[in-house]
Amino acid sequence: xxxxxxxxxxxxxxxxxxxxxxxxxxxxxxxxxxxxxxxxxxxxxxxxxxxxxxxxxxxxxxxxxxxxxxxxxxxxxxxxxxxxxxxxxxxxxxxxxxxxxxxxxxxxxxxxxxxxxxxxxxxxxxxxxxxxxxxxxxxxxxxxxxxxxxxxxxxxxxxxxxxxxxxxxxxxxxxxxxxxxxxxxxxxxxxxxxxxxxxxxxxxxxxxxxxxxxxxxxxxxxxxxxxxxxxxxxxxxxxxxxxxxxxxxxxxxxxxxxxxxxxxxxxxxxxxxxxxxxxxxxxxxxxxxxxxxxxxxxxxxxxxxxxxxxxxxxxxxxxxxxxxxxxxxxxxxxxxxxxxxxxxxxxxxxxxxxxxxxxxxxxx
Numbered sequence: 001x002x003x004x005x006x007x008x009x010x011x012x013x014x015x016x017x018x019x020x021x022x023x024x025x026x027x028x029x030x031x032x033x034x035x036x037x038x039x040x041x042x043x044x045x046x047x048x049x050x051x052x053x054x055x056x057x058x059x060x061x062x063x064x065x066x067x068x069x070x071x072x073x074x075x076x077x078x079x080x081x082x083x084x085x086x087x088x089x090x091x092x093x094x095x096x097x098x099x100x101x102x103x104x105x106x107x108x109x110x111x112x113x114x115x116x117x118x119x120x121x122x123x124x125x126x127x128x129x130x131x132x133x134x135x136x137x138x139x140x141x142x143x144x145x146x147x148x149x150x151x152x153x154x155x156x157x158x159x160x161x162x163x164x165x166x167x168x169x170x171x172x173x174x175x176x177x178x179x180x181x182x183x184x185x186x187x188x189x190x191x192x193x194x195x196x197x198x199x200x201x202x203x204x205x206x207x208x209x210x211x212x213x214x215x216x217x218x219x220x221x222x223x224x225x226x227x228x229x230x231x232x233x234x235x236x237x238x239x240x241x242x243x244x245x246x247x248x249x250x251x252x253x254x255x256x257x258x259x260x261x262x263x264x265x266x267x268x269x270x271x272x273x274x275x276x277x278x279x280x281x282x283x284x285x286x287x288x289x290x291x292x293x294x295x296x297x298x299x300x301x302x303x304x305x306x307x308x309x310x311x312x313x314x315x316x317x318x319x320x321x322x323x324x325x326x327x328x329x330x331x332x333x334x335x336x337x338x339x340x341x342x343x344x345x346x347x348x349x350x351x352x353x354x355x356x357x358x359x360x361x362x363x364x
Contacts, residue, residue: 003339003346003349004019004022004023004334004341005340005341005349006349006353007019009339012334012335013335016335017331019334019339020331020334023330023343024327024330026343027320027321027343043205043208049075050078050204050208051204052071052074053081054197055071056068056071056074056078059194059197060190063166063190063193065160065163069156069159072117072155072159073128076116076120076122077117077118077121079113079124079159080118081207081211083162083211084210084211085162085185085186085193086165086166086186087181087183087186090110093110094106094107094110094158096165097154097157097160100161100164101157101160103153103154104150104154105157105158109150109151110158113155116151124152124155127149127151131146165186166181166186166189166190168189169186169190170183170186170187184196230280231278231279231317231319231344232263232264232278234278234344234347235276235317235347235350238347238350239264239266239351242351242356242359243360243361244267244351244360244361245267245268246265246266247268247269248264249261249262249263249264249265249269256269257269258300259296259300260296260297260300262275262276262277262314263278266356266359267359272310273312273355273356273358274312274315274354275312275315276317277293277294277315277317278316279293279294279317279318279320280320281322286322287320287322287329288326290318290322291333294314294316294333294337301313313355314336314340315340315342316333316340316341316342317342317343317347317350318342319343340353
């Protein structure tokens with residue numbers, strides 16, 4: 001079976017629809033496998049935090065600010081358990097605190113706190129200890145005691161608004177709308193949480209699934225950048241194995257002469273022979289945006305070629321079911337890149353079927 005990068009431009013034009021079919025059939029749907037990342041919280045660790053929260057709140061019968069803070073101080077991951085009871089994302093929780101308590105917690109700050117608690121079981125305790133050290137130092141110098149850090153104030157605010165909503169439960173039904181707390185474990189306030197925790201319901205399991213979200217949706221959002229890096233890492237490994245000199249750009253890096261920087265320049269960005277954009281997506285909307293980026297690189301190539309200062313190939317290394325849904329985009333990619341579109345299934349041909357071979361040690 002021939003692939004588009006093996007054809008001359010004229011033959012590619014004649015066999016374009018066949019090559020679209022071939023490329024789309026190569027696309028893999030790796031949605032069953034995701035990078036764990038450094039912050040993925042395993043069930044055993046989540047369960048341990050759940051038990052700490054359950055113990056401090058006496059089986060969720062005394063769900064006060066002080067009780068929850070005590071649990072979070074012992075095990076910072078208990079904050080994620082509280083969020084799971086609420087059934088909200090960190091940004092949504094932050095918005096609840098902002099509107100109800102007037103706090104200045106941003107979505108970014110909420111995500112940072114959530115990640116900090118996942119990564120470090122003593123995250124909150126460390127924040128409190130640092131504050132206490134500053135208080136002691138101020139007393140020693142006989143100056144005004146410092147205020148709590150923004151991080152601590154924001155953590156306490158999140159806990160305060162959470163205990164309030166979890167304790168009161170969902171309001172009465174209103175036709176046409178559903179309240180976010182109208183869940184079996186929060187609909188009737190604290191009594192619902194207590195029932196879920198004590199009446200033979202595997203509550204920790206349920207909360208963990210909710211914590212992962214739809215399932216794993218929250219984690220997918222958290223590691224979306226890592227998913228894209230899977231293809232970048234595969235390309236980088238191939239280039240290293242072939243002894244190719246290359247320049248891998250950093251995220252959002254600006255390169256002189258390029259309105260949009262590609263992921264790789266070979267051998268460098270000053271006089272490239274090949275530029276590579278490496279993308280994976282399982283969503284067709286995101287795939288549209290990725291294709292648009294690759295088209296911009298092709299337009300830049302044409303502009304450089306017209307001015308006769310640079311002459312290089314644009315290569316796309318793509319995968320994921322999102323690209324499968326965009327047949328017209330695939331036609332345009334194959335046409336504009338002269339067939340230089342590779343998937344995980346055809347990546348082994350990347351060096352031999354592009355100008356990269358000119359820079360490969362032992363390959364010509």
